[in-house]
Amino acid sequence: xxxxxxxxxxxxxxxxxxxxxxxxxxxxxxxxxxxxxxxxxxxxxxxxxxxxxxxxxxxxxxxxxxxxxxxxxxxxxxxxxxxxxxxxxxxxxxxxxxxxxxxxxxxxxxxxxxxxxxxxxxxxxxxxxxxxxxxxxxxxxxxxxxxxxxxxxxxxxxxxxxxxxxxxxxxxxxxxxxxxxxxxxxxxxxxxxxxxxxxxxxxxxxxxxxxxxxxxxxxxxxxxxxxxxxxxxxxxxxxxxxxxxxxxxxxxxxxxxxxxxxxxxxxxxxxxxxxxxxxxxxxxxxxxxxxxxxxxxxxxxxxxxxxxxxxxxxxxxxxxxxxxxxxxxxxxxxxxxxxxxxxxxxxxxxxxxxxxxxxxxxxxxxxxxxxxxxxxxxxxxxxxxxxxx
Numbered sequence: 001x002x003x004x005x006x007x008x009x010x011x012x013x014x015x016x017x018x019x020x021x022x023x024x025x026x027x028x029x030x031x032x033x034x035x036x037x038x039x040x041x042x043x044x045x046x047x048x049x050x051x052x053x054x055x056x057x058x059x060x061x062x063x064x065x066x067x068x069x070x071x072x073x074x075x076x077x078x079x080x081x082x083x084x085x086x087x088x089x090x091x092x093x094x095x096x097x098x099x100x101x102x103x104x105x106x107x108x109x110x111x112x113x114x115x116x117x118x119x120x121x122x123x124x125x126x127x128x129x130x131x132x133x134x135x136x137x138x139x140x141x142x143x144x145x146x147x148x149x150x151x152x153x154x155x156x157x158x159x160x161x162x163x164x165x166x167x168x169x170x171x172x173x174x175x176x177x178x179x180x181x182x183x184x185x186x187x188x189x190x191x192x193x194x195x196x197x198x199x200x201x202x203x204x205x206x207x208x209x210x211x212x213x214x215x216x217x218x219x220x221x222x223x224x225x226x227x228x229x230x231x232x233x234x235x236x237x238x239x240x241x242x243x244x245x246x247x248x249x250x251x252x253x254x255x256x257x258x259x260x261x262x263x264x265x266x267x268x269x270x271x272x273x274x275x276x277x278x279x280x281x282x283x284x285x286x287x288x289x290x291x292x293x294x295x296x297x298x299x300x301x302x303x304x305x306x307x308x309x310x311x312x313x314x315x316x317x318x319x320x321x322x323x324x325x326x327x328x329x330x331x332x333x334x335x336x337x338x339x340x341x342x343x344x345x346x347x348x349x350x351x352x353x354x355x356x357x358x359x360x361x362x363x364x365x366x367x368x369x370x371x372x373x374x375x376x377x378x379x380x381x382x383x384x385x386x387x388x389x
Contacts, residue, residue: 041079044084079381085106102118134174141182192236220232237275
């Protein structure tokens, strides 16, 4: 799949006023904890911010999508808005940069997907699918992949729009991603099944169903660095480890529910739990699983034993491993980002500042910056570099 060259066009003036971003001591909601560890607060959104992505090439730009039906591309150094991605019909739940940072894809809940050229801020492609579940770029080509509520997975070359569809079961394709080889994708479905797709042939390589499948909807998938193993997480609280060459389940990680005392005290609330985020460490044979009940479980991949259980006060939304390091980052419903040492199971540091839950976060290449998206209508930039790391 070849990249397409675009003719240079003059930049548009993307200037915005100072009201878009605030310093750390401004804009804290009444009654909220005034303590704010962030370097910068981006306040251009007028409703919950659902997603955030950093440009992979320079790590200089962020894109955030929100309940206000738009996405914004902005500089993380000073919070200046470069351009707004407008014209969406519903909450923008997906917003992400291409591998070379030249394009941004934005997708809303209704299924309207748009692609923008970063250099001249122009919309260069759009398409409408059924209700959108997830959207992601190919690791090394201008190719988009998305999953929809009708069970289909779509793939397009951008900007030509050349298209393929991969038909799953008659239920939502709830999560998915390209594998590192760029030729295969893993997709999880609401019925608990998982499919590995050969993207060139348009056929399934492996299907996990029946006893191999989950007993509840898939919530997340993640592969290791070479794509030989994938982790699948589900509402059923199980995490399965799958060998991508054979399609066989080679491990199941389970942990007892650790519903926090706070949620137990709330009258009439059912004790619910699910796997929310999973990931492999790139330097040690470890896997991390984040649960809605606030448990971060660290497993030994080779022995499939639980190494550490790190308890959060509230549910984990997402986890990310630092590249080339045994450090795990978590963001949670209490609005904090935390760093954990997977070897000891101890918390390294904690960063606060949001007055509502964090809904997504992104980490830059050298693990010095975390950018968060929150239900408090704000995105924040945190400096997490430590001299001893």
